[in-house]
Amino acid sequence: MKNLSVLxxxxxxxxxxxxxxxxxxxxxxxxxxxxxxxxxxNNTRVKVRLxxxxxxxxxxxxxxxxxxxxxxxxxxxxxxxxxxxxxLSEDSQIDKHGRILGRLLNGKTELNIEMLKxxxxxxxFIYPFEKRVVSDYSKASKEAYDNRLGIFSNDYRDTQxxxxxxxxxxxxxxxxxxxxxxxxxxxxxxxxxxxxxxxRVFFPNYEMAYQNGYN
Numbered sequence: 001m002k003n004l005s006v007l008x009x010x011x012x013x014x015x016x017x018x019x020x021x022x023x024x025x026x027x028x029x030x031x032x033x034x035x036x037x038x039x040x041x042n043n044t045r046v047k048v049r050l051x052x053x054x055x056x057x058x059x060x061x062x063x064x065x066x067x068x069x070x071x072x073x074x075x076x077x078x079x080x081x082x083x084x085x086x087x088l089s090e091d092s093q094i095d096k097h098g099r100i101l102g103r104l105l106n107g108k109t110e111l112n113i114e115m116l117k118x119x120x121x122x123x124x125f126i127y128p129f130e131k132r133v134v135s136d137y138s139k140a141s142k143e144a145y146d147n148r149l150g151i152f153s154n155d156y157r158d159t160q161x162x163x164x165x166x167x168x169x170x171x172x173x174x175x176x177x178x179x180x181x182x183x184x185x186x187x188x189x190x191x192x193x194x195x196x197x198x199x200r201v202f203f204p205n206y207e208m209a210y211q212n213g214y215n
Contacts, residue, residue: 035047
């Protein structure tokens with residue numbers, strides 16, 4: 001019983017920690033969607049992943065997407081204030097890799113949205129997700145696509161989508177059904193290219209997609 005109580009506290013801790021938002025100081029930026037920071041309040045070192053944003057890989061299993069990945073990383077660096085202090089959103093959580101997954105705020109500016117709006121990432125959500133947030137991120141990504149910014153520009157038009165890049169490096173094919181955010185259609189992983197990148201969401205299985213109104 002004692003062990004269960006300790007486990008409950010550990011699982012509850014993230015929601016308590018971010019109840020009012022948490023200030024962190026960025027130590028380093030690995031790529032356009034991942035950074036290392038410390039909690040300003042207790043000096044705890046944390047790895048942070050930008051929720052809903054997928055950027056080209058600087059180093060994935062010793063493979064890289066090259067200059068475009070470095071450009072995305074540098075743009076994220078440019079959004080961080082000189083003192084390195086930003087705020088984690090209240091809805092931050094822990095992902096399966098033990099990283100904090102959240103929205104990052106510099107004052108009233110949300111870094112996740114800025115990365116998408118300027119074309120340095122693609123939206124990346126696996127259900128469960130907040131529909132309002134997904135909708136906002138989708139609009140930002142569509143804006144970048146229409147304006148040919150970042151990875152959608154002529155300079156980087158041949159950039160492989162980060163998700164597809166990781167699958168190729170791992171010699172795998174996608175396993176998650178892919179939903180069209182606008183049409184509420186779901187397709188098998190091998191038909192992912194039928195859905196524009198700014199409208200894609202992923203589901204753990206078809207049943208979950210059907211339960212959420214996709215068909």
